[in-house]
Amino acid sequence: MKSADSLIDVAQIDSTQIDDIYAEVGQWHVNVGEQKIHPKRMPGRWRSVKWWTSSVWLLFFLGPYLHWGDRQAVLFDLPAQKFYLFGLTVLVQDLWILAMILLFFAILLAVVTALAGRVFCGYFCFQTVWTDVFVLIEEWLEGKPRQRQQLDEAPWSLTKLRIKAIKHGLWLLIGLLTGVSFVAWFMDAGELWQGMLALSLPLEATITIGAFVFGTYSLAGFMREQTCMWLCPYSRIQGVMVDQDTVLPAYDAVRGESRGRRKKGQSDDHLGDCIDCNLCVAVCPTGIDIRDGQQQGCITCGLCIDACDSVMEKIGRPKGLVRYDSLNGLLGKTQARWFKRPRVWVYFGILAFSVVGGAWGLATLDGLELKVIHHRQPMFVMQSDGSIQNRYQLKLLNKTDQPLEAKITVTGAAGLKAVGVSEPVLLAPSGVTAHEVFVRIPAKWLVSDSQQIAFSVSTSLEEINATRKAVFIGPAPSSNTP
Template sequence: MSEPQTSEEKHTQYANDIYEEAANWHVNTGEEKIYPKKAVGKWRRLKWITHSIWLILFIGPFLRWHGHQAILFDIPNRQFHIFGLTILPQDVWMLSLVLLFFAMLLAAVTSIAGRVYCGFFCFQTAWTDLFIWLEDKIEGVPAKRRKLDAGPWTGEKVRKKALKYFVWTVIAVLTGISFVSWFTDARQLWHDIFTGQASSTAYGVIALFTVGTLVLAGKLREQACFWLCPYARIQGVMYDKETILPTYDFHRGEPRGRLKKGKPAEGNGDCIDCKQCIAVCPTGIDIRMGQQEGCITCSLCIDACDAVMEKIGRPKGLIRYASMDEMEGKTQLPLFKRPRVLIYLTILILAISGIIYGITHLGAIEVKVLHGRSPLFVQRSDGTIQNKYNVKILNKTANDIPVKITAEGIKGMLVKGTETNVEAKKGNTGSYIVFINVPAENIKAERTPIIFKIVNQDDPTQTSSYESMFFAPK
């Protein structure tokens, strides 16, 4: 029966294990496949949580709202339906504000904490993590995967590869179908796909997404971050000395050296050169060499280094979130004293204010009135002055609605053409000719403001008004 190991022996054994693994590891520069090691820790758990946000891609189209699909981007009819709110081309300015908001949010977050979006929220990162996790489950740990890929084609290799690509393909196909579901009725789409009745456009987009997902998440992986993503190229100009990033504390870690008798050698820093920070990195960089283009701020190197420090009895934080100023011993400036962040936040506030204003003033129906120009007015034999108007009613709801048209502003005015309700077609603009007659003695000026008002007869709370002019002779 073997004697239980002492703490020092455990540290030595652990060091020998990771040194053996590190011996087969080198930094990848794009010429070969990276086999990232599975990381365990709080940042890895947080990544799985943030990645789960993308589940909305799969379940979002199936949410219902008053009997209809809650979110539907109806491109053929140029309508966006979002929980009963219909956004038409006339409201495109709000889309511009939404794009501005997210652009500034990305810039602000990058300035504060680096490529947090890349590491925790990017769809490429999420799908790549999922595909690597499945690969690890099917083919084994990195050493086994590397050996399997390098080995000859045996029955076992064929079985594992076939199973892996089958599972990957299922996920890729579901991704494509889920994407298309945002642009058409999701329930009907699934029925049409499996009965062969879906449009060629739907099948084509699903096929493109399937291939794209397999190539990007299964094949290119970190190379998409290196060579395809423009964000990797511009991130440098968004950083400053106050930006906090996963950083190697070279003051504490250097000089590096292996453990001797389970402890760092006299005069060495805390870094034992185990290369675990490289082993877990999905892009294969060495964080100890400073910030690099390949760093996506995923923080897995922090988890790996903390686990090693804990095993060898040293304080955690050799790799941690820190700014360049902190590494140089300077005081970190508060956010409200950083001009770049203040500019980003100001634009963010303005953009979100505009979006909120637009949503709260969007309305279900809108009316615009065009005054007839030829002629401006008609003097009738009964002593009244008549003006002609073209009333345009935009119905933003998902149903046809009966609308009542009224006008006010001059005593004794008579509105013709609105004796009965008109039906405003869903998602469309209807034009209606209206005449207004006013006794000549009630007119005090050449131009008099009048107000047109429309009311949804099914829901009187839905109204819209428009100011126009009534023209009369001098």
């Protein structure tokens, strides 16, 4: 099997030689913070993809200002224990729906990792995106990586103080906007800004914003790649989520070794395609060398692929020396298709369960919930007119944010009479209203010691109603008085 991007016929190399080649380049060093990483920025296909995927975070900043009717479209009102999702109001009784949504995204992360590694880390993670923006600001103000290093090493001056003050001021401003945007999902955005301007924010909101300012400023501004390596649990567990068929940024050591300098058009049978320019290391946001094999610091961003492809173009060699590929692909082995991998099917099964469960929950989410509780002491009461009386407590949960008038009716037996339903019941918004109803049935119409009846509730809003079945208890028919 011969790759179009390879100088070497892999089929002519035995597996031991291939293993030796990859073992030789598989020694890597982990940066534990002894040096500051100044990644080089350069254009390319994966850099463009990275910017487009990062733009989804605009929803985080702009989402709270989207309105639905007379209120915020998405609002997680924790004090009132209500979650507004556009036209839906989700109360604590329906939190299992949100749990299904969270389960979907958690398993989606596992599916993507099994297929393509840490794609979330490289293209969507807030730490990666915020760090990228912070480095971009740093480059605008301080220059290219070498210039930034020289400025850090230079003695303090008014120019250096001005540049650093502007940079850190912008970092703190981004941290502030991040904190405000987060709180705006849990508090009306208009009230939040009014409270900030009037210096009258609730203590919880103030503490949360302060924590986000500190966290964003320190993690994206100073710790950067160390956050991905040492604080993020995902970097630790990803190793058990990938296998030999997972597609990751990888260096083709068979094609690239041995490394050496070469010029465009120059051929040397003793050298591979890698010219040892270290550009793949220079652009890496975590400072790793992809040529040393897959390692914990790799966030699967693909920037090293852009860097290597640009060099291959300049020296007239095929692209793909560093590319997205699996270990089996690099070794020239047959790569299992995704639909033949059991773990992927397990993930998809859980995904399907969460999607169906969440969709069913949202589709059946009613504005009114009715519960009927039968009083057990006593089970029934014999009235002076010969009828049997049961007592019920109705609990009506109004899930809307407006008061409703409810009309209660009871059906299910001949001669049935309900006491306590003649007048409409006022239902408080987003709350439970309790109401007692007495149901009487003449003893002669009872066909058994328990029979089914139904409580129906209709409201001033035609589309909001509820029905609940209940059991009417009486004496055995043989003991009924004719």
